[in-house]
Amino acid sequence: MNIDTPAIVCALRTHAEHGAVVRLMTPKDGLQAAYVRGARGRRMRPVLVPGNLVQARLRSRTEEQLAHAEVELEHSRAPLITEPLPAAAIDWVTALTAAALPEGQPYPRLYDALDALLALIEAAPSALGWSSLLVRYELLLLAELGFGLDLETCAVTGSNDGLVAVSPGSGRAVSAAEAEPYAGKLLILPRFVREGGPASWEDIRDGLVLSGHFLSRDILTGRVSGLGEARSRLVGRILRAGGI
Template identity: 40%
Template sequence: MEWRDEGIILATRKHGETSAILEVMTRSRGRHLGLVRGGLSRRMRPFLQPGNKVDLLWRARLDEHLGSFQVEPLEQNAARLFDSAVSVYGLQVLAAHLRLLPERDPHIRLYETLGIIIAHLDDADVVGALLARFEVAVLDELGFGLDLTRCGATGSSDDLIYVSPKTGRAISGEAGSAWADRLFGLPPFLRVGSALGGDAAAIHDAFRLTGHFLARHVYEPRGIEAPEARASFLAALTKALNRPVSKEHTSV
């Protein structure tokens, strides 16, 4: 058995003295593991890092076996990302969310989104919105999608500023005004077609919303906790967003 695909590395762990087990998100075969012989060598170690995009040739005697990878680098992103706490924690959150999905199940939309996020992981102005959208997409892929396109009470697509914690449906300002303290805020960037970006408060609103539904539908039923990296990512991102911007002195 063999196949070739491209993938993004999620994690690498040591196997024996010289080899590594690589965990990748592939374009057409989902999250997949494989053995890389010599993966701990000085030559291979730099491109077997999380965030890097690689070309993969997988071989095994039977489809259900772990199998082995032959790996060639396509995009080396790790060196750029490892200098930023936001990027490092963001990568860990992305990997943790992808592990919620069954291994070897294809999720092409998530793969494409993963690539977009990695390209912007070191951009604090947009990465929070991108990762929150990724969490919405993961919920959808798991069968617990949120309906953020129309008001759950009126059917209108206008003035959607809340989300019901019970139904996961958007609620308009008029319909939800009497229960505003019981509803989640809906940051504009979570709506389809909306522009990215938002301040720290909007980012926290988005992650509070997605975290509620991840806990209800995924973490609690499986008896697991939210990844610790998620809180660390939010803390690092908040710090980055609130960092003063230095101004160059100009002569008058």
């Protein structure tokens, strides 16, 4: 392996006395794990903060060998550590990315979406400015891993008009007329999920419930089930920020 690439720091696990295994999300090579010598030292600790954008040089003699990496800071989001809600959001999306994705598989759409989400978390004055993109990132991750929702047409009629709900079982959209008899049993489909555009706090709540249901069912299982608690805490903070 010989990779020189921009990357987003997603996770860090201490290894040996001074080093750490770092998981980096890259544009062309997906999630990459590498050993960074001196990662716990004074110089490298501020560089290897989840959410930071870095330039990484990864080297290994064989594909099976853990790569060694040299990492240089390109853009730091470490100042957001002191802001509880943005910090929690960054911790969640980077941890989700590191835990859910297989290593070495390219996901360029996810890299671009993660980069855009982190930039918006950093720039937006409140969670209302980035929470809709968080929902869309979670849904994109589900889709990229083969668990995408079918939100194009109604599961019953095949029409693409008036889609307002999603079946929690099939993940397919349902139109207003067909959803009415099942009120309370279907998940709400906020308009911004299909069409983009602005979202209210109520839309954000419904979007987080929608993506959270399928994340819990299809991704946050087994060894990563504990991540669900971190997401629940983040969702609670987002909704309290919106007065919900």
